[in-house]
Amino acid sequence: MQNKKVIQKEVTIENQKTHHVMMNLIESFKAISSSLELDEVLNKIIHFAFNITENADAGYIQLLEEHSNQLIVKSFVGFNDSIKHFKVNVGESITGKVYQEGCECLIGTKNEIYDNMTDLSKDNFSILEQAHNSRNIKSILSIPISFQSKKIGVITLHCFEKEDGLSKSDLILLQSFAAQAAIAIHNAQLHKEVQESLNEVTHLSEKLREVNGLLAKRGDIHNLLTRLSIQNKGLNAIILEMNKMMEKSFVLADYLMGKCVPKYNPHVAKSLDDIFLLFTNKSEPAYVLICDTFETACYIYPIRSGSIFLGCLIVEGHSPLSQLDKLIIEQGAPILSLELMKLRSQTEIMYKKTNEAYQQFLKKRKPQQVEIAAADLGIQIHYFHLTALIELDGSADLHSLENNALLLLNHLKKKIPSENTLLFSYNNKITFFSSSMNTEHEKYLIEIIESSIQLWNQQFTITARSGISTGQYYPGHAEENHIKAEKALLYLKKQKKKGVLHYRDIGISRLFLHHHTEEIEVFLQETFSLLWTEHSELLETLITYVQNNRSMNITAKEIHIHTNTLYNRIKKMEEILELDFNQFEDYLKVQLAVYLYKTFIK
The missing domain is CATH 3.30.450.40 (GAF domain)
Known part of the structure; x- marks a missing residue:
């Protein structure tokens, strides 16, 4: 404690x-x-x-x-x-x-x-x-x-x-x-x-007075909102003050939290996901028409901090905004962006400290030390434990990936019971750890993770993948379980696949996860010899032959040749490779090479 x-x-x-x-x-x-x-x-x-x-x-x-x-x-x-x-x-x-x-x-x-x-x-x-x-x-x-x-x-x-x-x-x-x-x-x-x-056109004097009036108001608006931010009044106070000054009211739709501040038209609230999806990569405001039980027109102003999308300001109504309302929104948006980034920074600091405490917990070996470290994280140790590591990957920059990780984290928090679980984000990765009294609870948690990642991958271009490991708990065993989850995640990454993979389902590939692709390619070049460089047709024949468990009929049918032709090819391959497929060690070497080729290279 x-x-x-x-x-x-x-x-x-x-x-x-x-x-x-x-x-x-x-x-x-x-x-x-x-x-x-x-x-x-x-x-x-x-x-x-x-x-x-x-x-x-x-x-x-x-x-x-x-x-x-x-x-x-x-x-x-x-x-x-x-x-x-x-x-x-x-x-x-x-x-x-x-x-x-x-x-x-x-x-x-x-x-x-x-x-x-x-x-x-x-x-x-x-x-x-x-x-x-x-x-x-x-x-x-x-x-x-x-x-x-x-x-x-x-x-x-x-x-x-x-x-x-x-x-x-x-x-x-x-x-x-x-x-x-x-x-x-x-x-x-x-x-x-x-x-x-x-200086050039004197008849623009009236327009100049109007613009200067707006600029004067801009200063007053900016000073007022800045003062509220300096005094740490928070988002709600700034939004309330902006609404007092505006002819039309607006709400802030928080991208990470998936809700409006203050609460808003339920028909618009239902369409938040669609609004976010539409404006995630936009910086220009626009009018949109929301169709639910009835049509609702809204003016949407995206809030960003650099490449990071933070949310939108939503003004309901068909009619265009007045110059004053636009000015208030333009002046207020950076202040709101700063407030959101302050909250984000505080959250990141908290998660960073949580990650450090979690890493210390993984290093504990003595039962009493483990229980103390777990209690500091809000975890009570039971007989079974589950570790899931979720990583986001894509063409976006690191800041956007971190933002998306926080978004997925909030989505998971809404579904996963908080009791006896640890869930936090660090950089573009999410760590989930739980200790359960039975395997049924583990299955329930895994189903939530699987469904959440599946839904994410359907809605977003940023790929989400997760490595999971479960097992019976012994003092000091948490780190081993964490490493297994890391290996499952690494396997998905090397395969360039998304979704969820349990460590136990990796199979023999776990032996080769930390081998560099170049090292595997050297082994394949040495094993396949000239088939690798000069006889691609024979190499494909050999791969099909091994995958069909050495069945002559099935292999010949699949590659559309006669079994006698296949027999001659096999003999030729044995000569080139200087191997005898009837010898256990020779054929095992070929089997392993085919497996590595299909798993890590192809």
């Missing part, structure tokens, strides 16, 4: 640290939004971006120059004036690709950084070297700046002192910061455009 208190204390400290960082971040939001002069806004953005990371030594902001289609350095810190001449084509080097692809880039080693800069022009490379006085870049973090679907530019930070100086935490902070920075730049650009238009 003392270990549990220590964990809770560590979580509290981490939460306090997270709160302090978030408060600094929110204060920076307020500062960069306090001006409408573009150059001043850009200078504030790069200085605050530089200050919210611990190890950054330099940084710059690049904006797109449309007529040249180049990214131009508009503000910088930690470089000399040479950096002003650094102009990168879209798609060129690291920052050009970050802008083009709209994906963040975090590289922590010097070699990898310079490998990714091989397409940088000689002039640009020379300018960059002069700008940082020929210091080696040992860590780089580059984040795209986008307002809705419009690409604006790139924020880039350099670390010259040490590799891995810029971390995943810096990336997460800078993602949230970049979202607010995009709004500030967009507002400043809009203000600049209006001012230029005012």
Whole structure:
């Protein structure tokens, strides 16, 4: 129990640290939004971006120059004036690709950084070297700046002192910061455009007053919502205040929790899964028509933090939103995104501590120590135990996979009884451990896991797979059970299969799980000899012959040849391989080679 208190204390400290960082971040939001002069806004953005990371030594902001289609350095810190001449084509080097692809880039080693800069022009490379006085870049973090679907530019930070100086935490902070920075730049650009238009066309003065009025309201709205966030009033308070200011009310649909805050129209609530599926990869708001017992029109505004989809703001109604309502939503969305990411960060810290405690529990061997460690995790040891490891895999980046893992975890929590079970997520993996008094309860839990993963794989392109191991409990046996679940998961991964596999169903393949594919291929090349390289037809014949348990008639029929022809082929194969299939050891070697080929190579 003392270990549990220590964990809770560590979580509290981490939460306090997270709160302090978030408060600094929110204060920076307020500062960069306090001006409408573009150059001043850009200078504030790069200085605050530089200050919210611990190890950054330099940084710059690049904006797109449309007529040249180049990214131009508009503000910088930690470089000399040479950096002003650094102009990168879209798609060129690291920052050009970050802008083009709209994906963040975090590289922590010097070699990898310079490998990714091989397409940088000689002039640009020379300018960059002069700008940082020929210091080696040992860590780089580059984040795209986008307002809705419009690409604006790139924020880039350099670390010259040490590799891995810029971390995943810096990336997460800078993602949230970049979202607010995009709004500030967009507002400043809009203000600049209006001012230029005012000088050219005097009849736009009324429009200018209207826009300035909205910008003034924007500041008031932003300051109010920021203050609520700084005071830790929470999501509900911010949503309530936004609804008070708006002509139409809205709700926040939380993607992970699968529910609306506050509670909403039940017809819309029933369609949340479809709404989430539609907007998971979108950043633009849109009107949708929900058809249940009757039709409901809604305005949907997706909430994101970088590549992570967090949920949607839903406004019910056919009529278009007023300019003020749109402004409130645009200003409130980043604050709501930050609140959700704060909750996510706290959850991840808790699960990280749970994972550490679970790993310590697995190492315990003495019965008394095992019981204490299990009790700290809320587990009472019984005669049977079950370990399931679930992994998500796909083309999405790691942050999105972690987000999807939390989504699947919440789905499982709704179905799996919490009593005497441990269920948590760490990175893109979910760990489930339970101790039962009978096997019937184990079967029930396995059925829940199987049905949940099957449903997931039907609905999502991200693959879910799970390795399961069950067994009778003995002190210190939990780690062995965990390793078996890992092996079952590894087998599915090597087979590139999804779904659920129990360790006991792997069979002989468990002996080869940790052999590299290259090692298996060498064995196959040596065993099949020339069949592997020059006689593919004979190799396929041999595989079919072995799979049919040496049945001449069945094999001949399957490959459409006469049995005499098959007999001659077998003799030829024996000559090439210098083996006698009637000899036990020779044929066993061939059987094993065929099995490995079909299981790990084909």
